Amino acid sequence: MSMIAAFYGNKSILITGATGFLGKVLMEKLLRTSPHLKVIYILVRPKAGQTLQQRVFQILDSKLFEKVKESCPNVHEKIRPISADLDQRDFAMGKEDMQELLASTNIIFHCAATVRFDAHLRNAVQLNVIATQQLLVMASQMPKLEAFIHFSTAFSNCNLNQIDEVIYPCPVEPRKIIDSMEWLDDTIIEEITPKLIRDWPNTYTYTKALGEMVIQQEGGNLNIAIIRPSIVGPSWQEPFPGWVDNLNGPSGMIIATGKGFLRSIRATPMAVADLIPVDMVVNLTLAAGWYTAVHRPKSLLIYHSTTGGLNPCKWSEMGLQVLASFKKIPFEKAFRRPNANFTTNSLSAQYWNAVTHRAPAIVYDCYLVLTGRKPRMMKLMTRLLKTISMLEYFTNRSWEWTSANSEMLRSEMSPEDQRVTVLTTQAARNRMDCISRYCLPLRKSLAG
Numbered sequence: 001m002s003m004i005a006a007f008y009g010n011k012s013i014l015i016t017g018a019t020g021f022l023g024k025v026l027m028e029k030l031l032r033t034s035p036h037l038k039v040i041y042i043l044v045r046p047k048a049g050q051t052l053q054q055r056v057f058q059i060l061d062s063k064l065f066e067k068v069k070e071s072c073p074n075v076h077e078k079i080r081p082i083s084a085d086l087d088q089r090d091f092a093m094g095k096e097d098m099q100e101l102l103a104s105t106n107i108i109f110h111c112a113a114t115v116r117f118d119a120h121l122r123n124a125v126q127l128n129v130i131a132t133q134q135l136l137v138m139a140s141q142m143p144k145l146e147a148f149i150h151f152s153t154a155f156s157n158c159n160l161n162q163i164d165e166v167i168y169p170c171p172v173e174p175r176k177i178i179d180s181m182e183w184l185d186d187t188i189i190e191e192i193t194p195k196l197i198r199d200w201p202n203t204y205t206y207t208k209a210l211g212e213m214v215i216q217q218e219g220g221n222l223n224i225a226i227i228r229p230s231i232v233g234p235s236w237q238e239p240f241p242g243w244v245d246n247l248n249g250p251s252g253m254i255i256a257t258g259k260g261f262l263r264s265i266r267a268t269p270m271a272v273a274d275l276i277p278v279d280m281v282v283n284l285t286l287a288a289g290w291y292t293a294v295h296r297p298k299s300l301l302i303y304h305s306t307t308g309g310l311n312p313c314k315w316s317e318m319g320l321q322v323l324a325s326f327k328k329i330p331f332e333k334a335f336r337r338p339n340a341n342f343t344t345n346s347l348s349a350q351y352w353n354a355v356t357h358r359a360p361a362i363v364y365d366c367y368l369v370l371t372g373r374k375p376r377m378m379k380l381m382t383r384l385l386k387t388i389s390m391l392e393y394f395t396n397r398s399w400e401w402t403s404a405n406s407e408m409l410r411s412e413m414s415p416e417d418q419r420v421t422v423l424t425t426q427a428a429r430n431r432m433d434c435i436s437r438y439c440l441p442l443r444k445s446l447a448g
């Protein structure tokens with residue numbers, strides 16, 4: 001029997017961000033492999049026109065949960081949604097809900113975040129820093145809490161090239177940033193944002209770094225671990241290959257290339273594409289939760305969930321795999337035949353944008369207007385080019401992440417857990433298999 005799966009049996013688990021990409025996969029794996037867990041509390045923000053229960057049923061109705069429901073048709077009884085908005089004081093939670101959480105929670109997985117690169121600094125600080133701080137305060141009042149697992153990103157220190165499993169100080173103390181958000185107005189915050197974030201490329205990575213510092217400074221005696229995944233992609237194996245439900249990171253770019261919209265990307269072919277399938281991130285997370293609670297390490301441990309350090313994959317290799325997958329399974333109703341290249345300098349990128357992106361979009365829009373339809377291609381192309389420009393920072397640099405803690409974690413696992421729980425390190429060793437599994441199922445999942 002898996003020791004990790006057995007550990008989560010009979011536990012009350014709190015997940016923030018359970019309606020998001022990683023949160024859903026985490027919840028699925030917990031329900032599938034630890035069917036005797038007591039309850040999963042999920043903090044869900046109310047959405048107009050949908051009750052909390054409806055949001056939960058919508059998630060459970062997705063293909064991701066088919067396997068769990070086969071073995072446990074009443075799986076919804078294990079999930080207890082709690083209305084909470086992490087942007088609000090005390091998460092705008094009801095008193096009784098709060099009391100129940102404080103009294104019962106054994107393990108916290110904190111996934112909620114804004115992952116938008118263009119988030120206003122105030123919003124990013126609120127969710128990625130202040131909400132983390134509030135959750136720590138709650139955690140400190142939980143007598144039964146065994147472990148607090150926080151999701152950060154491998155790019156929280158992307159201003160460095162070599163990144164160890166440690167917390168690096170930020171130039172400005174998180175407390176000072178939090179205080180200033182209280183009295184500065186939005187326009188001034190926008191003006192000073194570039195000065196504050198310095199060599200971080202966006203408010204997302206910057207506020208994730210601040211979030212880590214808050215954890216270190218205000219974690220007190222809690223048993224805490226931080227997971228730092230790199231670029232999280234579709235599932236590799238569990239519960240089935242290729243599950244993904246968003247267009248973040250490379251997924252949207254791959255679709256856009258396959259559909260023939262995207263023909264050129266500013267990327268350095270030899271730069272490392274550090275992709276990690278979502279199920280491996282979840283495996284590492286559950287193993288880290290078990291280890292943190294059972295072994296109670298003396299200090300906070302950080303786990304890199306990355307693949308590049310051991311056996312790096314380059315963007316050129318990734319690109320070739322992607323193009324090969326389009327040949328095997330072409331997209332339906334493509335705008336053009338898929339073909340793409342990587343450019344490295346910004347002048348040639350501008351040239352290709354004009355020639356292969358904007359010009360065909362204008363021609364197509366003229367055709368739509370002439371045939372009595374609404375033009376839409378230029379709007380789509382502008383959005384696509386905006387997205388590409390935000391991703392360029394990551395496609396033109398390489399980072400080296402060490403992974404000693406992840407290696408240590410694997411060595412601490414039982415032989416059975418080592419057999420059933422694929423962690424990042426093994427995935428890195430089988431990198432080509434991993435990439436082709438990344439590309440092909442992604443195509444199947446999102447094509448259409």
Ligand SMILES: CCCCCCCCCCCCCCCCCCCCCCCC(=O)SCCNC(=O)CCNC(=O)[C@H](O)C(C)(C)COP(=O)(O)OP(=O)(O)OC[C@H]1O[C@@H](n2cnc3c(N)ncnc32)[C@H](O)[C@@H]1OP(=O)(O)O
Nearest residue numbers: 115116117153247248249250252253319322340387391394
């Ligand atoms: C040698 C041969 C070469 C061959 C080349 C072959 C090419 C192969 C492809 C290779 C891929 C290369 C690209 C790699 C890029 C890697 C980047 C990795 C960066 C990771 C860093 C950190 C990882 C993390 O820690 S967390 C997760 C990261 N977060 C994100 O990824 C979020 C980024 N996105 C945003 O911040 C926003 O979406 C933004 C600012 C880019 C755009 O905002 P906007 O307000 O304009 O739009 P949205 O409201 O977000 O969406 C509106 C609409 O558009 C749809 N959409 C969103 N993104 C995409 C997309 N990428 N593609 C297509 N469509 C997209 C979205 O669903 C919405 O649709 P609605 O219908 O309106 O709802």
Ligand SMILES: NC(=O)C1=CN([C@@H]2O[C@H](COP(=O)(O)OP(=O)(O)OC[C@H]3O[C@@H](n4cnc5c(N)ncnc54)[C@H](OP(=O)(O)O)[C@@H]3O)[C@@H](O)[C@H]2O)C=CC1
Nearest residue numbers: 017019020021022045085086087111112113151153229232
């Ligand atoms: N995806 C990736 O490539 C990577 C992700 N990470 C980290 O992993 C974690 C999860 O990311 P991912 O699943 O991709 O992100 P998603 O954007 O898919 O999910 C974000 C989650 O946070 C919730 N949330 C956002 N704002 C609030 C709020 N005010 N109150 C309550 N809940 C809120 C969302 O709820 P709702 O459904 O209501 O919007 C959603 O459940 C994050 O911490 C991220 O930084 C790290 C590295 C890479």
